[in-house]
Amino acid sequence: MSSTPRPRTTTREPAELTRRLSAWLSTRLPGARAVAATVPASNGMSSETLLFDIDHPRPPVRSCALRLAADPAAYTVFPTYDMARQYRTTRLVAEYTDVPVPRTLWLEEDPAPLGAPFFVMERVQGRVPPDVMPYTYEGSWLHAATDAERAALEADTVSVLARIHDQVPAERAAFLGLPGRGSALRRHVAAQRAYYAWVVAEHEPSPLIERGFAWLAEHWPPTADAAADTDDTVLTWGDARIGNIVYDGFTPAAVLDWELAALGPRELDLGWLVYLHRFFQDLTVSSGQRGLPDLLRRDRVEERYARLTGHIPRAMDFHTLYAALRHAVVMLRVAYRRIHFGEVPAPADPDALIMHRAALEAMIDGRYW
Known part of the structure; x- marks a missing residue:
């Protein structure tokens, strides 16, 4: 598996996406900008994720994750993407359970700002068992655990x-x-x-x-x-x-x-x-x-x-x-x-x-x- 390249997941340009995100963010939080944006190596095969920080004197949170419906030009994995459904489910779990989920901040159902609907949530620090290389392989943090x-x-x-x-x-x-x-x-x-x-x-x-x-x-x-x-x-x-x-x-x-x-x-x-x-x-x-x-x-x-x-x-x-x-x-x-x-x-x-x-x-x- 180490010689197998990761499948392409998007045709979007991160720099352009960040510019458009900043323009949208300023409408929700005047004066705010999206900075230090990165695409995680584990970016999903369906919806896309962009990690970024909010540059603003009083942000609701500093580090965020944006969950964006799949790029229609990228031969999507699923026929439809209902971001409002995902957003609502996350909030439902947060309301009724003590299961830890990220704090949801904003939902945007209009595709105009970024080309597809999306929502923004707090980025939670920690580590995730990787898919590539799989966490079952020697060298992963989970494999090295007791x-x-x-x-x-x-x-x-x-x-x-x-x-x-x-x-x-x-x-x-x-x-x-x-x-x-x-x-x-x-x-x-x-x-x-x-x-x-x-x-x-x-x-x-x-x-x-x-x-x-x-x-x-x-x-x-x-x-x-x-x-x-x-x-x-x-x-x-x-x-x-x-x-x-x-x-x-x-x-x-x-x-x-x-x-x-x-x-x-x-x-x-x-x-x-x-x-x-x-x-x-x-x-x-x-x-x-x-x-x-x-x-x-x-x-x-x-x-x-x-x-x-x-x-x-x-x-x-x-x-x-x-x-x-x-x-x-x-x-x-x-x-x-x-x-x-x-x-x-x-x-x-x-x-x-x-x-x-x-x-x-x-x-x-x-x-x-």
Whole structure:
């Protein structure tokens, strides 16, 4: 992975973006300017982030992060970007929970100032487990930590999920409900099918992803459609992984990236948390390193979550495979974007674009766990 360049994420020029940001900022805080602007190395594959300081005698905060809807010219990962939805979700979590989230400052829904809607929040200092190179690789700060430090990070991270699920009233998160009919899980899977159809609209379909959706239909959890099971529908973070948390030492200081938040069963987040670690762990093992095999083990995550909430995770084979399938669809779109920008050639087999192809095949065949 060290020789693989990071995929292109934008066609915007940071200097021009900063100039336009300063012009907009002065309308919210007269005399203010955006200075020391940088694009983080971990800038996301979907929405973009710009870090900057506010030059003003009395700023609400000094260091800020701007979250900007994806550049339409950059072959976007998702078909739409609802920044108001992300902003509102962050504020909802801040209002009802003790989960640490950044302080939100301003929302701008007019695309004119920066070319797309955006919001500004306080920048929280700390460190984030990196995706590139993965935190599972030798040399990362998390890999260099002690077993006790990683255990503390894991425990606090599972606690974050438990508190989000238990403390936010589902009725206050109704705006995150997905369209369609049936249970929250039915709607979630239907939305993923629609997203997949959009991804492959101009390409050959992925036989592996098609197999994955067929597997879900054949192994649908028997309790997933119980209308009376209100415990099963909560606010889910959507992108529940340690790479979306800023840590102060090994304690969560800010939970980030709410663009995939939705109403759904708790296991959506649990499956994503477990599988996304396995994704990086599998990559690490394939490179000849040991990685972090004892971090975020499925049995331990399930046990701790049950102890914290009283809810025993259900159908986790289903939900970890669903997480791997969702990730495959996103990775397929990211790969098509690399092809679009001429970074890689198009292979004859679309499944060759799925980095965790072997893992997803093993899950479908019942060989993974």
